[in-house]
Each structure stands twice: as C-alpha cells, then as structure tokens.
Amino acid sequence: MTDLYYPLRSLREGHWFKLICGASFQHLPAIRTLVMAYTLAGVDCIDIAADPAVISTAKIALDLATSLAKADGGKRSYTHAVPWLMVSLNDGEDPHFRKAEFNAATCPSGCARPCEQICPAQAIVFEAPAEVARGSGLATMLRTDARESLAVIDDRASGVLSDRCYGCGRCLPICPVQQIVTHSYQSTPAAMVPFIMQAGIDAIEIHTQIGHIDEFCRLWAAIEPWLDKLKLIAISCPDGDGLLDYLRALYESISPLPCALMWQLDGRPMSGDIGIGTTRAAVKLGQKVLTSGLPGYIQLAGGTNHHTVPKLKALNLLHPRLQNAATTAPSVAEPLLKSDQALDASQAVQGYAHDQATAYVAGVAYGSYARTLLMPILNQLDAIRLEMAEPEARAVASGSARSPLAIVNPAFSTAFSTTERSQPLGLEDAPDLLWQAVGLARSLVSQLKAFNTEHPMRLDL
Ligand code: SF4
Numbered sequence: 001m002t003d004l005y006y007p008l009r010s011l012r013e014g015h016w017f018k019l020i021c022g023a024s025f026q027h028l029p030a031i032r033t034l035v036m037a038y039t040l041a042g043v044d045c046i047d048i049a050a051d052p053a054v055i056s057t058a059k060i061a062l063d064l065a066t067s068l069a070k071a072d073g074g075k076r077s078y079t080h081a082v083p084w085l086m087v088s089l090n091d092g093e094d095p096h097f098r099k100a101e102f103n104a105a106t107c108p109s110g111c112a113r114p115c116e117q118i119c120p121a122q123a124i125v126f127e128a129p130a131e132v133a134r135g136s137g138l139a140t141m142l143r144t145d146a147r148e149s150l151a152v153i154d155d156r157a158s159g160v161l162s163d164r165c166y167g168c169g170r171c172l173p174i175c176p177v178q179q180i181v182t183h184s185y186q187s188t189p190a191a192m193v194p195f196i197m198q199a200g201i202d203a204i205e206i207h208t209q210i211g212h213i214d215e216f217c218r219l220w221a222a223i224e225p226w227l228d229k230l231k232l233i234a235i236s237c238p239d240g241d242g243l244l245d246y247l248r249a250l251y252e253s254i255s256p257l258p259c260a261l262m263w264q265l266d267g268r269p270m271s272g273d274i275g276i277g278t279t280r281a282a283v284k285l286g287q288k289v290l291t292s293g294l295p296g297y298i299q300l301a302g303g304t305n306h307h308t309v310p311k312l313k314a315l316n317l318l319h320p321r322l323q324n325a326a327t328t329a330p331s332v333a334e335p336l337l338k339s340d341q342a343l344d345a346s347q348a349v350q351g352y353a354h355d356q357a358t359a360y361v362a363g364v365a366y367g368s369y370a371r372t373l374l375m376p377i378l379n380q381l382d383a384i385r386l387e388m389a390e391p392e393a394r395a396v397a398s399g400s401a402r403s404p405l406a407i408v409n410p411a412f413s414t415a416f417s418t419t420e421r422s423q424p425l426g427l428e429d430a431p432d433l434l435w436q437a438v439g440l441a442r443s444l445v446s447q448l449k450a451f452n453t454e455h456p457m458r459l460d461l
C-alpha cells in the first residue's frame, strides 16, 4: 500500500530530505532529470519554480520515476512514496527570484571570460550553436523568454541562458567591467496561487526577509483560502538582527494552521557547492532557532552539502535515533512501518502538533550542491541530445531511425523508448545513466536515510 503519511513522518522522525531545484531555475531537461533521479533516491519533497512549464515537467518526471520504481521492484530504487511538490513564492525582492544578464556584444575582446567559468549552472555561453539560441533541435532546451538575454551574431549565441540562471550572483563581482546585472521578479499571488493549487501542488514555501511583515501578510492573504488543500507551509528567511522576533510575528499571523509548518533556515543562500565551510552558517542558524523554542519543524538550507549531516550529528542536533554512531537514521524500515500503522491518521494529516517546538533539526534541503552532484549526468545527456540534433532527433522520435543511445548502449530501454513519444531524449532512455544518477543522488540522500539502504521499501506506489 502507499504510505500516505511518509513525507510527514520524515519530518517527525528527523530524516526529511528536500531537493531544491530552484525558485528561478527553469531549465526543463535538467529539472526532469533531477526530479527523476532524486525521486528514485527516496526524497520527501521537491521544491520547484512557480512556473507552469516547470510544474508540468516535474509532474511528468514524478510519474515516470514512480513507474520506474514500480518496475524496478525496490532493487535499485528507494522510492517509498511520491515526494511532495513544493513551489516557492516571494513577498519582495529576493536573490532566489532574479536572473543575470549582460550584452555579450559589448564585452572587451581580450576578456578571459571568468563569468563563464564561475557559473555553477553553465548558464553563461559564448558562441553557442544556433540550436541553443533558437531552442530548435533540443525542443525544450530553451524556452522563448530564455533567448532575450542572448546576443546572436552569425548564428552563434552569447550571453546568459536565462532558464538555467538561478540568480546565485557569483558572476556579478567577477566581471572586470561590471556589466552583468540582475533582474528581480516577484510572483503575482492573486493569479499564481489559484493556478499552482489547481496544478496539484502539495506545499508552498514563502520567501521572506526580516521587516517584511506587511508584504508577507499580503501574500498570505492569497494563500490562506487554499490552506485546506496544502500539506505543508514552509517559510524561508535568512538570518539577521531581529530574526526570532520576526519569525514569532509571522507565526502569530498565520496561526492556527490546518497543515504542517516548517521554517527553512537559509544559512548562506545558493552556496552548498562552493566548499565545506558553506554549511556552517546554516547549522549555526539552526542552533539559534532551535534554542528559541519556536513552534514548527526546522529545516536547514543555504550552503548545505555532504558536510551538513555529519556536522549536525557532531553537535547533537539530529533526532535522537539518528545520533547513533552506527547509522545516521533509524535502523531498519520494518519497525518504522509498524509504528506508522499505529499513527492516528488525523494527527498525521495535521502535521503532528506543529504548535510545539521540536528539539532537533527535522531535515535538510539541498539545492546547488544536489544539482552539481548530478552535473556529469546532465552534461552527458545534453551532449547526446546535441548529437541527436534535428533532423535525426525527429527521425528517432518517429521510430524511423535508431537512437545513438541504442548504438552506444545495448540496454536501451524499450519500456520507455523514445520511439513511443515525441519528447527529446530523457534519463529513462539511458538506463546506465539513470542508475548512475540515482546512485549519485542516493549518496547524499542516504546521509539522512541510511535505514533503507539495506532494506528498500517496496510499497505499491
Ligand atoms: S547569477 Fe549565478 S547562475 Fe546566473 S548566470 Fe550568474 S553565475 Fe550563473
């Protein structure tokens, strides 16, 4: 049977894992791959941009992943329930909701292009093939608005691929002539909230900042009528003077809630892939909010990476059962399933008494680090897609030609073959890459969920 309570149970038991695709990350092929790989690796929640194309792509990827998990029978997959889909909305200017851009035609001719090197999303290109600029050949590789920040000279494109840019800002200070700028955007809640709820979203995350109470309340007014359809409300806020008072004011203004409440503590935003030290700010912020006794689940983000869980463990900030030296999570799946059967359903749906503070970190969200971990897979898929540029890709899609993958990989999936659909090549078409991606994703997920590594759950999804 499907474990309907599972994501909530992960919060309660302190092994919640959220993949952050990115509030402004719109690169659909990458989102599709990330959602598939991390779903098969056993995540609880996937945070995506409030964009119709992104939501649609993520839902397709979730369906594919759950089909693959079922077909795999728990041999290589760790999917125990369909992860929740969360979208992020902002109540004001926020670096997560911005895009970089520059006019490549005005770059000094001798510039060594450090911007290209530093971009973690490979969003900055110079003299890229015309297919990239036009979005042809790769079908969904670029959306229409992604071309606006590109300069196209002699059919070669240079600039920022806006669908890949997630606003980290690393390219800004490195440009010697400071010609890279950012454009922020804000959600229009009155139009956006009904749309995302009708699209079947499970959770909403509100990005706010200290002092934004009026703006927050305006956004909240659009969300409040939909609360009974949500399983979780998350509030993301960076540290600063008066943080705890601000979070308490937010709590007062949204209480009581009919769903779970989570505080996303954004230590050092969008930096987890930079190095070991980036996790410190998130852990420190977690300690600060935990000791305040603020009601709701605490989840770290911003600078999180492979060092976050060991650091939390060293500081005794994980759930007591995860503190065991032999493992980072409950010992085996079976006792958990039994205890779950005894849960009171209404309590589970209500979010386990979110009016009480927890004494441990309920989970961790990973963004740039999780994406970077899968970059070799994303690059290989991109390379194969480029090789399959039109008209060959169309011939393969219509079944009149063999995919290059079928040539390089005899294990080419027939169950999810490209010949059955008109979509560009997906992760499911390359089984070797697919399970490599799941293995990489699992290396991160298992830090919080080591308990089902040896005992994968085989629930009927
Ligand atoms: S803001 Fe970050 S993701 Fe966007 S182009 Fe600059 S370095 Fe790349």
Ligand code: SF4
Residues within 6 Å of the ligand: 102, 104, 107, 108, 111, 112, 113, 114, 115, 116, 174, 175, 176, 177, 178, 179, 180
């Ligand atoms: S660093 Fe600045 S000047 Fe140099 S290529 Fe990049 S945008 Fe152009």
